[in-house]
Amino acid sequence: MRCLAVLLMLANVAQALPLHQVELTSPDGKVRHRLTVEVADTDATRQQGLMHRTKLADDAGMLFVYPDRPGGDTIYMWMRNTLIPLDMLFVQNDTVAAIHAGAVPHDETVIASPPATTAVLEVNGGWADAKGVTAGWRLRLLPARRVSATAAE
Secondary structure: OHHHHHHHHHHHHHOOOOEEEEEEEOOOOOOEEEEEEEEEOOHHHHHHOOOOOOOOOOOEEEEEEOOOOOOOEOOEEOOOOOOOOEEEEEEEOOEEEEEEEEEOOOOOOOEEOOOOEOEEEEEEOOHHHHHOOOOOOEEEEOOOOOOOOOOOO
16 A cells, blocks of 8 residues: 555656646736646646645646647546545636536546637636636736746645
């Protein structure tokens, strides 16, 4: 069992993705929230996602992008091997189209996005409600800069 835990920790280190910042802005432009995110932009990184993570910093998340689907598509997510509850924000171009709040750890029920989804932002479960984020908010990937590696633990 201890060996399995060590292997899972090594897998998390090996799968570490570059960190970026995103900004979510309310429809009226008055409220902004910034998050440090890992960007999953390949099949392998999207399949791994946040599996086996035991925690996620309060201001962190993972942004799943689909460059091979420029017009968007219906995206199918699930919580297999995911140990922490998550909110999934489904993004069409730069706007949050829908939120699946409180996805349950280990639940293999398929969660489908709206059509024409271009990205999915996963954050801690309850984050969207606590921050007042709803459909209609804008998401923007900020210009690259050095971000602390501890942010997305």
